Amino acid sequence: MDRIETGLNLIGDCQLAKIYDRESAAEWLCEGYQDIQVWVSGGQERFYVSFGAAADEEPAAFQTLEPRNQPGERVEWVLEDGQPVATILRWFTQVQEGLKRTSIYRGEVLVVTQLGEGQTCHIGYIDALATQNPYELARDTARLLAGIWDCQQAPKLLGRGGRSLGF
Structure with missing residues (x-):
């Protein structure tokens, strides 16, 4: 399996498509x-990322991580015979620890997303800070599970x- 990376800098690489004033959110x-x-949607607390021509209608458009989160700025595309079958995206999370609102654990999660019309969805979550070689595990997950x-x-x-991930 081959792979390639593309940028995902919302300010520099993307076009603002819609603003939701009431929720302080955008697409x-x-x-x-x-x-x-x-396609990226989100605001102050949580984001959603999906892929494809109808990305905002795919299952991934309704999936996010439980803790406060935001996506990283690089998408790794996992290719099979030159065709993308999955993506790996690092998400940054903020998990409140204990009763103090000021005690925050800053986490990182690799989200593996399967690609396919009507079947674009999250298939795996990897705590990137707790797992040795998290990208290797993410690529293995994509190779084994994407498409099925x-x-x-x-x-x-x-x-x-x-x-x-908050637990």
Whole structure:
């Protein structure tokens, strides 16, 4: 399996598509790989990222991490025979620890997303700070599960830990 990276800087790489004043949220459209659109929606607390021509209607458009989060600025596209089958995106999370609102754990999660019309969804979560070689595990997950994952299932928690995911 080959892979390639593209940028996902909402300010520099993407076009602001819509603003939701009441929720202090917005939607962005970003250029991906081989004309595959990257759709990002979110605001102050949580973001959603999906891919494809109808990205905002795919299951991934309704999936996010439980803690406060924001996506990283690089998308890794996992290719099979030159065609993208999955993406790996590092998300940054903020998990409140204990009763003090000022005590925040800053986590990192690799989200593996399967690509396919009507089947673009999260298939795996990896706590990138607790797992040794998290990208290797993410690539193995993409190679083994992309294209066969049932989007009705919850994404798999892979690797070690889960603190970055809030547990």
